[in-house]
Amino acid sequence: MASGIKVTDEVVAAYDEVKQKHKYKYVTFKVSDCETKIIVDTKVESSTYEEFQSSFPNDGARWSIYDFDYKNREGQDRNKLILVSWCPDSVKVKAKMMHASSTDALKKKCPATKVQATDYDELNFDEVRERILTTSQ
Structure with a gap:
């Protein structure tokens, strides 16, 4: 936990709910305003992948646990939990550093296949699917 930012119990509970x-x-999830913890930002019960993709802000860093449904190379239905680390280039340097140094702490509490996006x-569906296929079936 290089940043000193803590992952709250609420975050772990939300991860389990997914x-x-x-x-x-x-x-x-996002860093709290007091910059001491990672908190839940939004919970979405149903969504298309396109809606999920467009939900990230242009000017803020976020993480998301997403229940990713896809087909493997043989055409079989598969499902993978992904942890998206979203940090666009427009984010200020301090926030970028805080986000990057807090990602490992979140990944330890909420294990999933990591997808990093700026x-x-x-976050294109096919690109994310390809990344998953190279690491697992």
Whole structure:
């Protein structure tokens, strides 16, 4: 936890609601205004991938746990939990550094396949699917 920012119990509970209970399609997290903890930003019960992709702000860093449905190379339905680390180039340097140094702490509490993105193109469905296919089936 290089940044000293703590992952709240609320974040871990929201992660479990996506992973185990499938209550939400995705949950988004951010650094709190006091810059001491990672908190839940939004919880979305149902969403298309395009809606999820466009939900990230142009001017703010976020993380999201997303229940990603896709087909493997053989055409079989698969599902993978992904942790999106969203940090566009427009984010101020201090916020970028805080976001980057807090990502590992979040990944330890909320394990998932990490996807890093700085723009919407990097969150393209096919590109994310390809990244997953190179690491697992």
